[in-house]
Each structure stands twice: as structure tokens, then as C-alpha cells.
Amino acid sequence: MGLFGTMFIGYSGLYSDSLATKVTADNITNLNTVGFKGSRTEFAERLVRYSEVFGKERGYGTNIKDIRTLFTQGGIQTTDIPTDLAIVGKGFFVVDDGKGNRFFTRDGQFFVNEVDEHYFSLQNALGMYLLGADPQATTADLASLKPNLIPKVMPAKATSKLSAQLVLDARKPINSETLIDKYDANNSPPLEEGKYDWVFDLYVYDSLGEMIPVKLYVDRGNTSNSYELLLALAEPAKDGRGAGKMQGAFLYGNLTFGGGGELTFASFAEVGLDGALTPLDLTTLEKPKINMNIGGNVQALTLDLGFRVNQDGTITREVEAIKMVASPFTMLGFVQDGYPSGVFDRIEVINEEGLIRAWYTNQKDIEVARLFLADFSGYEESLEKIGNGLFRARPGVTAYLFMPSSAERGRILSGALEGSNVDLAMEMVNLIMLQRSFQSNSRVITTADAMLEDFLRQR
Numbered sequence: 001m002g003l004f005g006t007m008f009i010g011y012s013g014l015y016s017d018s019l020a021t022k023v024t025a026d027n028i029t030n031l032n033t034v035g036f037k038g039s040r041t042e043f044a045e046r047l048v049r050y051s052e053v054f055g056k057e058r059g060y061g062t063n064i065k066d067i068r069t070l071f072t073q074g075g076i077q078t079t080d081i082p083t084d085l086a087i088v089g090k091g092f093f094v095v096d097d098g099k100g101n102r103f104f105t106r107d108g109q110f111f112v113n114e115v116d117e118h119y120f121s122l123q124n125a126l127g128m129y130l131l132g133a134d135p136q137a138t139t140a141d142l143a144s145l146k147p148n149l150i151p152k153v154m155p156a157k158a159t160s161k162l163s164a165q166l167v168l169d170a171r172k173p174i175n176s177e178t179l180i181d182k183y184d185a186n187n188s189p190p191l192e193e194g195k196y197d198w199v200f201d202l203y204v205y206d207s208l209g210e211m212i213p214v215k216l217y218v219d220r221g222n223t224s225n226s227y228e229l230l231l232a233l234a235e236p237a238k239d240g241r242g243a244g245k246m247q248g249a250f251l252y253g254n255l256t257f258g259g260g261g262e263l264t265f266a267s268f269a270e271v272g273l274d275g276a277l278t279p280l281d282l283t284t285l286e287k288p289k290i291n292m293n294i295g296g297n298v299q300a301l302t303l304d305l306g307f308r309v310n311q312d313g314t315i316t317r318e319v320e321a322i323k324m325v326a327s328p329f330t331m332l333g334f335v336q337d338g339y340p341s342g343v344f345d346r347i348e349v350i351n352e353e354g355l356i357r358a359w360y361t362n363q364k365d366i367e368v369a370r371l372f373l374a375d376f377s378g379y380e381e382s383l384e385k386i387g388n389g390l391f392r393a394r395p396g397v398t399a400y401l402f403m404p405s406s407a408e409r410g411r412i413l414s415g416a417l418e419g420s421n422v423d424l425a426m427e428m429v430n431l432i433m434l435q436r437s438f439q440s441n442s443r444v445i446t447t448a449d450a451m452l453e454d455f456l457r458q459r
Contacts, residue, residue, distance in 0.1 A: 006448040012061030013441030016043060019064050021434050027422045028431075035074065035106035035389050036420040038427075042066045069385060074106070074421040076413065082347045083110045083122060086418040089410030091373030091402070092391065094145055095128040102142060103128070104374050104399070106418055107389035112150065112347065120150040120344060122356075126388060135355060135367035140401050148369035152344050154360040156209025158297075159338030162202060163304040164216070165320040167330040168227050170261065172197045172220040179219050179230040180275055185247035190236055191217055198329040201234075204301065205338030206294045212238060218329070221254065227324065229253040230271075231303060233294070240293035244273025251290050251303060252277060257324040263307050263315055282309035339364050350414040354404045373410055374399040 020041035027038040044065035076086050085093070085108030092104035110130050113123040122130040131145035182195045191199075200216040213234035221228050229252070233239055236248025249271045256265035268288040269277035280288055286308040292301050306321035320333065342362030350356050354371030376382035376399060383391040393399060404411045 007445050009061040010441045010444035010448065012046060012063060013444070014438060016041075016062050016064050017434050017438040017441060019067075021431070021438070023067055024427050024430050024434065028424065028427050031420050031422050031424055033389065033420050034109055034417050036422065037069050037071055037074075037106065037385075038420065038422040040068050040070055042068055069383075070421060072421045073418070075419040077417050077419050078415060079417055080415045082349050082414050083112060084108055084415055084417050085110060085350060085371075086413040086416040087373065087404075087410050088413055088418075089408075090375050091404065091410035092375070094131045094142070094372070094374050094399075094401075095124065095390075096131055096145075096147065097126075097128050102131070102145075103386070103390040103392055104383065105389050105391065108417055115147070115149065118152060120152060121147045122150075130371070132354070132356065132369035132371045135370050137370055137372075138403060140372045140403075142374070142399055142401065145372065145401075148356055148371075150344060150347075150356075150358045150368050151366075154342045154344075154362065154364060154366060156205065156207065156341040157338050158207040158299040159204035159336045160300055161302045161304060161337045162204060162214075163306075163320075163333075163335045164200065164202065164331060165306060165333040166200065166218075166322045167327060167332065168218060168322065168324040169197070169329050170224075170257075170324045170326045174220050174222055174224055176222050179217055179228045180246070180252055180271070180277070182219075183217075183230065183232070183249055184245055185236040185239075185243070185249070186245065190232065190248065191230075195219075200329075200331050200334075202334060202336070204292075204294075204336055205340060207297045207299055208295075209340035211340070212294055223256075225257045225259075225324070227255045227257075229255065231290075238294055240296035240298075241273055246271050246273050246275050250292050250301075251288060253288060255322065255324075261323045261325040263317055263321055263323070266307065266309060266315065268303075283311050283313060285309075350412060352404060352406055352411040352413070354412050371404065371412065372401045373404050373412075374401055375409055376400065 023039050023041045030036040042065045043062050046060040046063050076088065087106055092106060093108060095103050095105060110122045110124055112120045115121045129147035132148045133140040133145060179196065183190050196217045196219045198218050202214045202216055204212050204214055206212055215232055215234050217230040219228045230249060231251040233248040239248045251268060252271050253266065253268040255263060258264045266282065268280045268282065270280060270290050271277060282288065287302050287304055289300060289302045291298050306318045308316050310316055339362050342360030342364060345359045345361050347356065348359050355367060356369045357365050358368050359365045376397065382394055382397040384394055386392050402408055
């Protein structure tokens with residue numbers, strides 16, 4: 001090979017060490033880069049065949065066989081920012097540049113950004129959208145993913161179910177006059193105090209999101225084990241049906257109780273403006289359900305008092321069923337499912353299954369999307385780095401999408417970020433070894449040069 005060949009062997013070492021030093025330097029400089037995956041330089045010997053007859057080979061230096069990206073887990077850093085997301089285990093977030101180009105990243109630094117006049121979305125600092133699927137989805141593919149659109153305004157919801165857990169006083173005397181006969185919308189109030197035993201103050205929301213006070217009047221029936229109920233608006237003038245004696249009154253009921261105060265029978269009727277009663281078929285409805293006309297907008301309302309009527313007319317009582325006992329009138333609980341409109345307030349947390357829930361100023365929340373993570377059969381062969389913490393799938397490679405969870409390949413932590421997977425101590429050791437190798441290869445070249453100079457002098 002000669003002295004010139006020796007110098008080229010030394011050069012191959014210098015060149016390879018220089019490249020390896022660049023890789024190590026890149027790892028060290030990205031020590032604080034979120035989601036960074038460090039690289040490893042892999043050396044390989046270079047051989048040259050010097051005898052075609054016997055097939056012998058000899059070393060001809062070194063070269064870089066591969067610069068491999070290491071996809072080991074990085075450390076988890078808590079940030080307490082809900083839109084900061086860390087992946088524990090396998091998987092990549094899927095992002096879109098807005099032009100239909102999909103990329104993959106472990107960098108979970110996202111924030112809520114405005115898309116248009118109606119929606120926000122989760123984006124990263126590069127303006128790329130974090131992609132997800134519908135909240136109810138359990139499977140997805142790359143083509144079905146879309147930006148996670150968060151409505152700026154949650155529309156109001158009219159109350160459709162009003163639930164109350166009530167205790168009625170069994171000590172009240174019986175009376176023969178019904179609430180229907182006592183009620184008169186031409187008076188103010190329609191039911192004078194003393195003409196009923198008790199009133200429970202409740203409320204519902206109309207379709208515009210306005211809170212509408214309602215009253216549930218209760219009065220002892222004409223037997224010692226019965227009670228009457230009348231559900232009416234606190235302001236009869238809001239009744240969109242028009243004027244009449246029963247304006248504002250919508251539902252009338254009769255309840256019968258057993259010896260232990262448990263409900264044994266129930267009948268309800270829808271109240272007309274003139275006082276006419278239209279019986280409800282509770283064997284079909286199970287619970288009393290009426291159409292309330294509030295300001296001209298009709299909304300269906302179910303009154304849930306903790307029981308349902310079976311097809312044979314018998315009563316099935318629930319834990320919170322209405323009771324009659326010898327104690328004061330009490331409302332143990334009240335829930336209604338309506339709410340006013342609200343403006344987007346925050347994303348409080350994104351759970352391990354990738355479910356994104358947005359909270360609004362009306363103290364309500366909605367599920368806006370579910371994140372899916374992308375996985376590949378072999379990261380090194382399937383992905384290529386393109387910078388900014390992004391990876392791109394190589395041609396012909398298909399991503400496998402899975403719903404994150406503790407039982408799957410990976411899960412998501414909200415309020416945390418995955419740090420760089422670079423081991424600084426190992427990188428410093430590598431740097432020292434590369435430095436010594438570079439010095440040694442330099443010495444090989446200078447030694448060969450000195451020997452060559454001695455040879456030329458003798459000539």
C-alpha cells in the first residue's frame with residue numbers, strides 16, 4: 001500500500017471522526033430540545049482486496065456506516081400547562097402544515113390558536129395543526145384525521161329533563177279542592193299563599209339560554225295517602241300559548257303513597273289554558289313528559305321524581321324516588337340539564353386516552369376531539385428527520401394509528417413534556433474518545449509524512 005496509502009487511511013479516520021464529532025455536537029446542543037431524539041454514529045472498517053487469486057483482504061481505513069436515530073424514551077418534565085403533551089411509550093403526534101402534508105413528532109408543545117371567526121385549534125409554534133378524530137372514535141386511519149376544532153361559543157341548550165328528589169309532609173290535613181280549581185292566572189300570584197301546602201322553587205333554561213323560574217306546587221289530596229302536584233311558570237306571562245285561566249301551568253299530577261311513605265301510584269296530565277286536562281300515557285312515556293311553550297318556543301320537558309311507570313301500570317322506584325313521611329317538606333336534590341351559551345374559557349386537561357375537553361364560561365364542557373398516535377413497524381427504517389422535531393414517513397411506509405391508553409403502546413400525559421433522550425455523560429465520553437481518535441489519526445498522517453520526507457532525502 002505504501003506510505004501514501006497510510007496517509008489516506010489516516011485521512012479516512014480524520015474524516016469519520018469529524019462527522020462523528022458533528023453528530024455528538026448536535027446531540028449535545030439539543031440537550032434541552034423537547035422531544036429530540038439523539039443520533040449515534042456507527043463506524044465500519046474499509047477493506048480492499050489485494051490478491052484476486054487467494055481472495056485476501058486488508059484494512060483500508062474506516063467510514064461511517066450509518067448515523068442512526070435513537071428512539072428511546074426521553075425524560076418527562078412537568079409544566080402544568082394542559083396543552084403541553086408528553087408521550088409515555090411508543091407513538092408520535094400527527095401534525096398537518098395546512099396544505100395536506102402530514103408529519104410526525106414527539107414534541108408536544110401545543111397551544112390554542114384562532115383558526116377563523118368560529119373556531120380555535122391546537123397548533124405548534126410552526127403553525128401546524130395537531131390532528132385528531134371525533135371524540136367517540138375508537139379507531140382511525142391517517143386519512144380520517146383532521147384538525148381539532150374547538151368552538152369559540154357553546155350554544156345554549158334548552159332544559160329537556162328536570163330531576164328533583166323530594167320529601168312530602170305526611171302530617172298535612174286532607175282537602176277536597178284541587179290545585180286546578182285554585183289556580184287562576186288572572187290573579188297575582190295565580191295561587192295565593194295558603195291555598196297550597198308547599199311550593200318548590202326550580203328553574204329551567206329556554207332555547208335562547210335564559211333561565212326561567214318555575215314552581216312545583218304541592219297540596220294534600222282528598223285522602224290521607226295522596227298529594228297533588230302542579231308545575232307552572234313563576235311568570236305566567238311567559239307562557240307562549242296565550243292568555244287563559246291556566247296560563248303558565250303545564251303539568252298536573254296525582255300521587256298515591258303506601259303505608260311506608262313509598263310511592264305506589266302516579267297519574268299526570270297536560271294542562272290546557274282553559275283548565276282541560278289531557279292525560280299522559282305513563283305506561284309508554286315511563287316518566288311525565290310535556291311540551292312547554294316559553295315565549296313561543298316549544299321545548300319537551302321530562303319531570304323526573306325518581307320513579308318510572310311500567311307497562312302494566314306498576315311503579316318502579318329509584319333510589320331518589322319521591323317520598324311522603326312525617327317530616328317537613330324537603331328538596332334533597334335538584335338537577336336540570338339545560339344551560340346558557342358560553343364562551344371558550346380553557347382546556348383543563350387532556351386525558352391519557354387523548355380525549356380533548358373544552359370548558360366554557362357557562363361552567364359546561366364538551367368533548368371536541370380524540371387524539372390518535374402513529375406507530376411504525378421500525379422507526380429507523382420508516383422515518384427520516386426533517387428538522388424542527390419533525391419526522392416524515394419514507395415512501396411506501398404506512399403509519400399504524402392507535403388510541404392512546406395505559407394498556408396500549410403509549411399514553412399521553414397532559415401538563416408535561418418529553419425532554420431530549422440525549423445522555424450528556426455518554427456524549428462527553430464519546431467526545432473525548434473522538435478527540436483522542438482524531439489526534440491519533442493526525443499522528444498517523446504526520447508520521448507517514450515524516451517517513452516519506454526521510455525517504456526522499458535519501459534519494
